[in-house]
Amino acid sequence: MKRLLTGLKPSGELTLGSLIGGIKQSVEFQNNYDSFIFVPDLHAITVPQEAYLLKERIRKNVALYLACGIDPQKNTIYLQSENVYHTNLSWILECHTYMGEANRMTQYKDKASKKEQVSVGLFTYPILMAADILLYSANFVPVGIDQKQHVELTRNIAERFNHKYGDTFTIPEPIIPKIGAKIMDLQNPTKKMSKSSGDTKGSILLLDSEEVIRKKIMSAVTDSDNKVYFDIEKKPGISNLLTIYSSLSNKSLQEVEEIFKDSNYGYLKKEVADLVVITLLEIQKKYQEYVQSGIVDEVLDHGRKTVEKIAKEKYEEVLKKLGLGRF
Numbered sequence: 001m002k003r004l005l006t007g008l009k010p011s012g013e014l015t016l017g018s019l020i021g022g023i024k025q026s027v028e029f030q031n032n033y034d035s036f037i038f039v040p041d042l043h044a045i046t047v048p049q050e051a052y053l054l055k056e057r058i059r060k061n062v063a064l065y066l067a068c069g070i071d072p073q074k075n076t077i078y079l080q081s082e083n084v085y086h087t088n089l090s091w092i093l094e095c096h097t098y099m100g101e102a103n104r105m106t107q108y109k110d111k112a113s114k115k116e117q118v119s120v121g122l123f124t125y126p127i128l129m130a131a132d133i134l135l136y137s138a139n140f141v142p143v144g145i146d147q148k149q150h151v152e153l154t155r156n157i158a159e160r161f162n163h164k165y166g167d168t169f170t171i172p173e174p175i176i177p178k179i180g181a182k183i184m185d186l187q188n189p190t191k192k193m194s195k196s197s198g199d200t201k202g203s204i205l206l207l208d209s210e211e212v213i214r215k216k217i218m219s220a221v222t223d224s225d226n227k228v229y230f231d232i233e234k235k236p237g238i239s240n241l242l243t244i245y246s247s248l249s250n251k252s253l254q255e256v257e258e259i260f261k262d263s264n265y266g267y268l269k270k271e272v273a274d275l276v277v278i279t280l281l282e283i284q285k286k287y288q289e290y291v292q293s294g295i296v297d298e299v300l301d302h303g304r305k306t307v308e309k310i311a312k313e314k315y316e317e318v319l320k321k322l323g324l325g326r327f
């Protein structure tokens with residue numbers, strides 16, 4: 001069975017974008033792949049974090065994965081920082097990555113341009129991501145469009161390593177969702193809906209209350225021509241709402257356009273809000289059950305054991321190839 005791997009940084013509260021662009025795909029694929037899903041907590045500290053919030057969010061996110069439909073029987077679920085091989089391999093991969101290619105990462109450039117000070121970790125983050133993927137010989141990595149370039153970097157590093165030292169790493173392929181590869185901010189629909197923007201009016205958090213969800217969607221920025229159709233360039237706000245509806249209803253964009261072609265914006269927003277509310281309230285109900293059941297630690301303990309063995313083997317294979325250690 002081919003292996004599929006995904007992770008969602010606990011750097012902020014999970015959003016509707018994380019669900020549609022990330023978790024939803026893993027749920028759809030879990031029957032057909034050997035699925036690994038982890039909490040990349042080491043990635044979260046590439047930007048400043050409050051320790052007590054991060055600690056809380058790690059368990060919270062695992063409970064949310066489960067509530068969104070990630071089945072612990074079908075997935076290996078684990079915490080990145082509990083397995084030292086991620087960072088160990090990352091160092092080795094850093095030594096096989098050129099400055100030029102790391103410098104081309106647009107996500108870094110974008111994030112760095114908005115801050116006065118950025119950490120070296122934010123710059124090398126895609127290489128840690130490469131280690132996360134290559135350590136487990138993942139065949140497929142479902143990602144939103146923003147992460148596609150990082151998977152391409154991973155492929156380049158792996159190919160270079162294999163060429164020099166012989167076949168070591170599986171070359172992963174990104175899987176980009178057909179719908180919802182980039183859910184946009186409701187207030188600024190040319191910008192990604194992001195966890196790091198925090199609890200703003202533009203981001204719907206998975207644990208937002210019904211009232212808050214409705215308010216955020218009803219006040220989403222649109223345009224003034226009052227015609228509903230999909231056109232990312234001319235109508236980013238409306239296109240974003242249609243995309244959200246399409247993804248959550250499992251209907252194609254054409255079908256959704258047909259449903260709303262004679263509607264005004266108010267009606268479209270109300271329908272999108274209803275669907276998001278139904279989806280998220282169901283997730284929130286299950287989330288509460290998982291939090292109370294204590295299953296989160298059980299799942300993480302089990303995951304840690306499984307991945308430690310796989311990671312150790314791959315890491316030692318790499319050491320041997322490089323002439324490191326005493327093998």
Ligand code: AMP
Pocket residue numbers: 007008009016017018020021022023142143144145146147180181182183184192193194195
């Ligand atoms: P991150 O939360 O940045 O670690 O990303 C986890 C996964 O969710 C990645 O595959 C991202 O591409 C995806 N993702 C995060 N935000 C969005 C969004 N607004 N739209 C679509 N996909 C997203």
